[in-house]
Amino acid sequence: xxxxxxxxxxxxxxxxxxxxxxxxxxxxxxxxxxxxxxxxxxxxxxxxxxxxxxxxxxxxxxxxxxxxxxxxxxxxxxxxxxxxxxxxxxxxxxxxxxxxxxxxxxxxxxxxxx
Amino acid sequence: xxxxxxxxxxxxxxxxxxxxxxxxxxxxxxxxxxxxxxxxxxxxxxxxxxxxxxxxxxxxxxxxxxxxxxxxxxxxxxxxxxxxxxxxxxxxxxxxxxxxxxxxxxxxxxxxxxx
Numbered sequence: 001x002x003x004x005x006x007x008x009x010x011x012x013x014x015x016x017x018x019x020x021x022x023x024x025x026x027x028x029x030x031x032x033x034x035x036x037x038x039x040x041x042x043x044x045x046x047x048x049x050x051x052x053x054x055x056x057x058x059x060x061x062x063x064x065x066x067x068x069x070x071x072x073x074x075x076x077x078x079x080x081x082x083x084x085x086x087x088x089x090x091x092x093x094x095x096x097x098x099x100x101x102x103x104x105x106x107x108x109x110x111x112x113x114x
Numbered sequence: 115x116x117x118x119x120x121x122x123x124x125x126x127x128x129x130x131x132x133x134x135x136x137x138x139x140x141x142x143x144x145x146x147x148x149x150x151x152x153x154x155x156x157x158x159x160x161x162x163x164x165x166x167x168x169x170x171x172x173x174x175x176x177x178x179x180x181x182x183x184x185x186x187x188x189x190x191x192x193x194x195x196x197x198x199x200x201x202x203x204x205x206x207x208x209x210x211x212x213x214x215x216x217x218x219x220x221x222x223x224x225x226x227x228x229x
Binding site: 042049104 | 155220
């Protein structure tokens with residue numbers, strides 16, 4: 001079965017510094033991978049998705065992620081954090097063995113200090 | 115504006131009571147989903163529906179029930195059989211009829227607290 005592991009439950013950065021949120025996946029197939037963001041007491045919003053096209057994927061709000069098959073990773077980055085980036089981020093893989101069912105990671109909470 | 119509306123946003127329930135959470139979408143999506151979110155955990159799938167009058171159990175369906183009488187509506191009932199119902203519940207919809215990888219659109223959630 002496919003799975004996803006987010007390596008940090010909490011990340012804290014200062015405003016204006018780079019953001020790195022780490023995600024490793026396990027998949028028997030070429031996976032589809034996603035990053036979603038959730039602000040407090042809100043629903044989730046898609047940041048970006050990888051579906052076997054370009055390995056470097058650009059998303060909304062300046063975020064991007066790179067698919068590295070050799071490392072089974074799909075880390076999320078942003079060059080310069082903004083206060084509004086403070087939220088919880090979920091790495092998600094689509095499980096083809098279960099009809100494309102989405103498997104969510106446990107989430108990484110991003111704090112941004114002024 | 116198109117989107118998903120969940121209500122109520124906050125709900126308190128006494129033990130032994132059933133409660134129903136509403137989910138309405140005007141995106142004309144075929145597929146709808148209910149997820150449960152607990153602190154420090156990812157989202158877990160409760161039920162999903164690919165088409166009107168049809169729905170399937172997800173990973174944690176015990177103690178929950180749903181209906182899909184209209185394309186726009188997918189209400190979730192949390193029954194007294196659900197042993198630990200206090201959680202944040204999220205409804206989502208997707209363009210695809212099957213669980214194909216694609217963007218899900220989420221409502222803002224309903225927070226249920228059992229007293």
